[in-house]
Amino acid sequence: MNESRPSSMSAFWMPFTNNRDFKASPRLLVSAEGMYYKDVDGNRILDGTAGLWCVPCGHAQPRITQAVSEMVGQLDFAPTFQMGHPAAFDLAEQLMDYTGHKFGHVFYTNSGSEAVDTALKMALAYHKARGEGGRTRLIGRERGYHGVGFGGLSVGGIGNNRKSFGPLLPGVDHLPHTHNLQKNAFSRGEPDFGAELADELERLVTLHDASTIAAVIIEPVSGSTGVLVPPKGYLKRLREICDKHGILLIFDEVITGFGRLTTPFASDYFGVEPDMMTTAKGLTNGVVPMGAVFSKRFIHDAFMDAPPGIELFHGYTYSGHPLACAAGIATLQVFREQGVIENARAMQAYFEDALHSLRGLPHVIDLRSIGLVAGIELEPIAGKPGARAYAAFKQAFADGILIRVTGDIIALSPPLILDRQHIDELFGKLANVLNNLD
Numbered sequence: 015m016n017e018s019r020p021s022s023m024s025a026f027w028m029p030f031t032n033n034r035d036f037k038a039s040p041r042l043l044v045s046a047e048g049m050y051y052k053d054v055d056g057n058r059i060l061d062g063t064a065g066l067w068c069v070p071c072g073h074a075q076p077r078i079t080q081a082v083s084e085m086v087g088q089l090d091f092a093p094t095f096q097m098g099h100p101a102a103f104d105l106a107e108q109l110m111d112y113t114g115h116k117f118g119h120v121f122y123t124n125s126g127s128e129a130v131d132t133a134l135k136m137a138l139a140y141h142k143a144r145g146e147g148g149r150t151r152l153i154g155r156e157r158g159y160h161g162v163g164f165g166g167l168s169v170g171g172i173g174n175n176r177k178s179f180g181p182l183l184p185g186v187d188h189l190p191h192t193h194n195l196q197k198n199a200f201s202r203g204e205p206d207f208g209a210e211l212a213d214e215l216e217r218l219v220t221l222h223d224a225s226t227i228a229a230v231i232i233e234p235v236s237g238s239t240g241v242l243v244p245p246k247g248y249l250k251r252l253r254e255i256c257d258k259h260g261i262l263l264i265f266d267e268v269i270t271g272f273g274r275l276t277t278p279f280a281s282d283y284f285g286v287e288p289d290m291m292t293t294a295k296g297l298t299n300g301v302v303p304m305g306a307v308f309s310k311r312f313i314h315d316a317f318m319d320a321p322p323g324i325e326l327f328h329g330y331t332y333s334g335h336p337l338a339c340a341a342g343i344a345t346l347q348v349f350r351e352q353g354v355i356e357n358a359r360a361m362q363a364y365f366e367d368a369l370h371s372l373r374g375l376p377h378v379i380d381l382r383s384i385g386l387v388a389g390i391e392l393e394p395i396a397g398k399p400g401a402r403a404y405a406a407f408k409q410a411f412a413d414g415i416l417i418r419v420t421g422d423i424i425a426l427s428p429p430l431i432l433d434r435q436h437i438d439e440l441f442g443k444l445a446n447v448l449n450n451l452d
């Protein structure tokens with residue numbers, strides 16, 4: 015294994031990175047196992063973010079490593095256009111089992127962004143297939159993150175991600191976000207205030223007419239914008255309004271899927287079923303890139319009445335890649351056999367208490383959590399938004415913990431295999447960082 019520093023860092027244009035600052039003082043990871051990364055200097059770094067929210071079963075999980083190794087020697091690549099391979103079908107069936115058969119079909123992509131764009135396209139094509147081709151409008155939500163494809167950016171609601179790339183898709187509107195520090199700060203789990211914000215969808219229906227609206231897409235818990243937990247009753251209300259007007263509801267579960275909230279999916283946690291669900295990340299424990307759209311049977315079946323031929327003109331070269339399928343099957347096995355969700359459930363209260371022990375530390379203006387995801391909002395430095403949290407991120411890494419920051423919010427989403435000592439280490443070191451932050 016190459017554990018030395020690269021000879022040059024110039025050529026790699028790094029994604030979502032302050033390239034100049036990083037290259038002046040890099041953070042280089044060279045290996046990972048269980049709950050820890052190791053950096054190029056041999057320091058152990060506790061993974062407080064499951065990589066990028068994508069490693070629920072922990073790093074270097076032996077069963078997953080073995081499954082991928084075996085598959086690469088057996089079937090390195092096979093197309094899934096007009097042919098297939100067994101693992102793609104096996105994984106799909108097992109995923110349906112994993113959802114308790116609430117969904118009937120799964121469409122593979124390579125990432126969350128592709129899953130989102132696929133789901134949006136499916137929603138448009140579904141209405142068209144049923145003779146409601148006028149339903150072309152897509153509704154997202156302010157502060158939503160749905161990846162970086164043009165569809166996901168258009169329904170997304172993070173200004174910085176959008177502002178350089180217009181024109182985005184026409185015919186898109188947004189619900190208001192639900193973040194309210196005045197009323198909901200320091201909530202545990204779902205905050206009390208804000209269910210009525212779902213009624214804004216009625217306002218959009220009145221404005222645009224239901225006959226023009228194809229789908230609403232939201233993250234059940236917004237992750238990348240800083241862990242925004244839905245107010246009590248909000249999702250149920252959104253579901254009711256969608257049903258009333260024949261609008262499809264898509265949950266983007268790229269972060270919340272695969273155990274993050276201590277249930278298989280957020281829809282299980284909240285008891286609200288979407289018509290489609292986009293996933294990625296934990297689907298393969300982050301080992302091989304893969305995304306997937308789960309759809310209810312009625313959506314899929316609407317395409318099957320067409321004259322014989324290809325039913326959906328959409329797909330990716332690597333849809334259902336054998337290595338990703340092997341990783342996905344092994345990941346589900348690890349979830350089942352090693353009680354990953356059960357462990358998350360057992361750790362949830364301890365994690366929440368540890369989070370709320372940060373109350374009163376310098377600059378902390380909100381703490382919020384649900385399942386094993388937490389947000390810590392800091393008071394911004396005047397005139398320098400994001401600078402305080404970024405400084406915290408750098409200091410935390412130097413102190414041996416990986417945290418994630420967005421604006422002035424710290425997000426924590428550790429692998430679900432953690433124990434109490436990991437929680438103590440994570441929050442102990444983070445408290446130290448916060449206590450010494452300018």
Ligand SMILES: Cc1ncc(COP(=O)(O)O)c(C=O)c1O
Pocket residue numbers: 124125126127128130159160161162233237238266267268269294295
């Ligand atoms: C809710 C959500 N949707 C979509 C995406 C995009 O996924 P990817 O980066 O795999 O394209 C992300 C990534 O963090 C996400 O959090």
